[in-house]
Amino acid sequence: MRTDSRLLKNTKSIKKLKQFLDSVSENPQKYAHDDRVISALSSQGALSKLCIAEEGIFSTSTNTLKRISDSEIEGGFSTLDALRISAKRAISELKETTKIQRRNTREQLAEEKSRLLEKLQQSQQDCWRLTVAFNKAMNQGRRYAYSSGDKTIIALCLKEQKELKAMFSLVTRPEK
Structure with missing residues (x-):
């Protein structure tokens, strides 16, 4: 009787194992991180x-x-052994596909980083050009004020230029 119960238990277990191997082959993502199954x-x-x-x-x-x-x-x-090999292959292929996707993502991120760095460099160059143009306009305005000889115009020009320079100052950047 004891042998019969062990035989029944093992028979049921092996049939369940076959179903389980089918399940792993059909749904490898469910078991891809289960070290016990992979082993x-x-x-x-x-x-x-x-x-x-x-x-x-x-x-x-x-x-x-x-x-x-x-x-x-x-x-x-x-x-049963063919099912084992099939399940093992399904998990391996899933992991390889995941690696390729991750690699593509890294490549895409590297390309995006490069593109953004180029855009940043272009923005910095544009900012520099605007600063140079701004300073040139300020110098011309001051020259015109002094060439007028009117002290009121000179004082007003210097006051307004001081306000404009304060607006363009990189010393007082907004807090993040």
Whole structure:
């Protein structure tokens, strides 16, 4: 009787294992970060040691796995091993695809960074040109005021230029 209950338990467990391997192949993203599953897919012996009680899968010897698979699963153990390899390949392909996507993202970020640095450099050059033009206009305005000889115009010009320079000052930048 004891042998029968172990046999039944192992048979149910191996059938559940087959379903589980199908599930991994169909939905590798669900198991891609489960080290226990990834390790179990590495070899036949590791697969026989897999225990996921909540799925009804329990560890057994490799010989028991092969013997019961041959008698209870269509295609025998070779079908179960092919499912193991298929599940392992599905997870590997998913991880490789994820690496490629990440690499593309890094490349895209590098391109975006380069584009933004060029834009920043262009903006700095534009700012410099505006500053030079502003200073030239200020100098011309002051020359015109002095050439008029009117002290009121000179005083007004100097006062307004002081206000304009304060607005353009890079010393008092706005807080972030």
